[in-house]
Amino acid sequence: MTEATAKVQVIGGGLAGTEAAWQVAQAGIPVILHEMRPIRTSPAHHSQELAELVCSNSFGAMSSDRAAGLLHEELRRLNSIIIQTADKHAVPAGGALAVDRGVFSHQLTQTLATHPLIELRRSEVQEIPSDGIVILATGPLTSPVLAEKLQQFTGMAYMSFFDAASPIIVGDSINRDIAFLASRYDKGEAAYLNCPLNSEQYLQFRDELCTAEQAELKEFERETAKFFEGCLPIEELAQRGEDTMRYGPLKPVGLFDARLGDFRDPENKEKRPYAVVQLRQEDKQGKLWNMVGFQTNLKWGEQKRVFRLIPGLENAEFVRMGVMHRNTFINSPQLLEPTLQFKSRTTLLAAGQLIGTEGYTAASAGGWLAGTNAARIALGLEPIVLPSTMMMGALFEFISSASPKHFQPMPPNFGILPDLPVRIRNKRERYGKYRDRALADLNDCQTRLNNHQKNAVILV
Numbered sequence: 001m002t003e004a005t006a007k008v009q010v011i012g013g014g015l016a017g018t019e020a021a022w023q024v025a026q027a028g029i030p031v032i033l034h035e036m037r038p039i040r041t042s043p044a045h046h047s048q049e050l051a052e053l054v055c056s057n058s059f060g061a062m063s064s065d066r067a068a069g070l071l072h073e074e075l076r077r078l079n080s081i082i083i084q085t086a087d088k089h090a091v092p093a094g095g096a097l098a099v100d101r102g103v104f105s106h107q108l109t110q111t112l113a114t115h116p117l118i119e120l121r122r123s124e125v126q127e128i129p130s131d132g133i134v135i136l137a138t139g140p141l142t143s144p145v146l147a148e149k150l151q152q153f154t155g156m157a158y159m160s161f162f163d164a165a166s167p168i169i170v171g172d173s174i175n176r177d178i179a180f181l182a183s184r185y186d187k188g189e190a191a192y193l194n195c196p197l198n199s200e201q202y203l204q205f206r207d208e209l210c211t212a213e214q215a216e217l218k219e220f221e222r223e224t225a226k227f228f229e230g231c232l233p234i235e236e237l238a239q240r241g242e243d244t245m246r247y248g249p250l251k252p253v254g255l256f257d258a259r260l261g262d263f264r265d266p267e268n269k270e271k272r273p274y275a276v277v278q279l280r281q282e283d284k285q286g287k288l289w290n291m292v293g294f295q296t297n298l299k300w301g302e303q304k305r306v307f308r309l310i311p312g313l314e315n316a317e318f319v320r321m322g323v324m325h326r327n328t329f330i331n332s333p334q335l336l337e338p339t340l341q342f343k344s345r346t347t348l349l350a351a352g353q354l355i356g357t358e359g360y361t362a363a364s365a366g367g368w369l370a371g372t373n374a375a376r377i378a379l380g381l382e383p384i385v386l387p388s389t390m391m392m393g394a395l396f397e398f399i400s401s402a403s404p405k406h407f408q409p410m411p412p413n414f415g416i417l418p419d420l421p422v423r424i425r426n427k428r429e430r431y432g433k434y435r436d437r438a439l440a441d442l443n444d445c446q447t448r449l450n451n452h453q454k455n456a457v458i459l460v
């Protein structure tokens with residue numbers, strides 16, 4: 001097969017690339033899948049198999065009224081090769097979909113390598129091919145040569161190589177009796193929620209931060225740590241001195257709860273907080289809030305325990321935990337359409353961790369959409385946009401429309417779905433309704449596609 005006869009090339013045989021190549025081939029289009037391993041390897045991969053799981057063997061919660069489980073179910077109904085293979089090689093893991101990783105990846109490699117329309121080419125791609133339909137799926141550890149080319153293609157400012165992200169919290173779980181909406185010195189629109197601490201609460205919080213357990217860094221992550229000098233983990237700031245956080249991200253100046261009176265009134269001086277944790281609005285609807293300056297290496301369980309000591313966050317529900325690790329990703333809100341096509345070149349698509357979705361299942365979901373749309377472009381059809389009421393649609397809507405300035409990778413979560421028409425207080429029930437709506441809209445989508453509404457762009 002040559003590049004000209006292949007019509008579609010997929011670069012990267014991880015979870016996203018494997019799913020993408022499969023979807024292209026299933027649509028009857030010849031495809032070349034380029035995978036650099038074993039010729040060249042990444043600091044996290046260990047084998048030469050496709051779709052290697054670089055760390056845990058779990059795809060997350062199985063139940064479809066959980067965010068990961070809903071994504072599994074959507075992919076299952078869309079004939080995802082990754083989820084079909086995961087189901088086939090599942091191992092007992094409580095409520096999670098976990099797999100026998102060796103058998104899982106080996107089976108996928110065999111399935112793709114023997115597909116008559118897929119050529120598996122073991123080579124490092126060093127340039128973005130300028131012709132034909134191309135899907136970039138080279139993941140968080142994209143080889144440096146290609147990463148540089150991608151940076152040239154997108155523009156210097158649109159690529160990140162490190163992910164120093166603070167936790168993201170569901171807005172509904174923040175106690176608004178305590179947290180107050182205000183911007184510093186009342187400047188501009190108040191897009192910050194502020195959690196005030198008195199001196200006793202601050203000192204207790206600092207003590208817990210200083211002694212909380214940290215995640216062990218891998219060798220290549222220790223290398224990376226030196227790049228974070230300008231962006232220190234919150235636990236390190238806490239250790240540097242009693243007041244360091246109060247002169248940094250927890251600075252209380254210019255922030256006052258208007259419910260307590262006018263901040264300019266000297267009489268209200270006593271009511272000013274000793275320290276303030278700020279949360280910045282993360283999405284258009286204000287359903288997700290990002291803890292400002294809380295990038296961290298603490299273990300995830302420890303983050304939940306310690307951050308819930310902050311007044312207002314006692315019941316915080318986290319959709320993403322803080323991390324500091326190497327992670328190559330593009331600024332998708334600037335660069336991509338929700339079809340996963342680049343705005344500047346519609347025959348170039350991207351998927352996986354590279355576009356800023358997070359986790360194995362989300363990478364597979366991106367592969368499904370990019371593969372499906374690449375095949376549609378090859379067939380002369382309009383690419384599809386999935387309904388934003390589906391977990392897949394919501395993820396791609398988020399990554400293509402979030403604030404480009406603060407863009408950070410996002411895992412599947414219910415906070416990114418549009419509200420239900422009626423507010424349901426019970427969380428389990430609410431998530432069940434989200435699931436029912438998502439699957440009904442997916443069903444509708446499939447019917448429309450099967451009815452050969454070939455040029456219909458699905459927008460809900």
Ligand SMILES: Cc1cc2nc3c(=O)[nH]c(=O)nc-3n(C[C@H](O)[C@H](O)[C@H](O)COP(=O)(O)OP(=O)(O)OC[C@H]3O[C@@H](n4cnc5c(N)ncnc54)[C@H](O)[C@@H]3O)c2cc1C
Nearest residue numbers: 012014015016036055056125138139143352353359360363
């Ligand atoms: C260290 C680490 C641990 C993680 N642990 C988890 C976890 O436990 N659970 C979870 O859900 N998510 C985890 N993630 C996040 C993410 O879900 C995974 O990285 C996931 O594998 C991403 O899928 P992907 O297809 O985008 O990238 P990958 O699975 O990394 O696939 C990219 C592929 O592209 C190949 N490639 C790169 N450059 C080139 C090139 N120039 N030419 C040809 N091929 C190339 C690579 O060899 C690789 O096979 C982790 C990420 C990292 C970095």
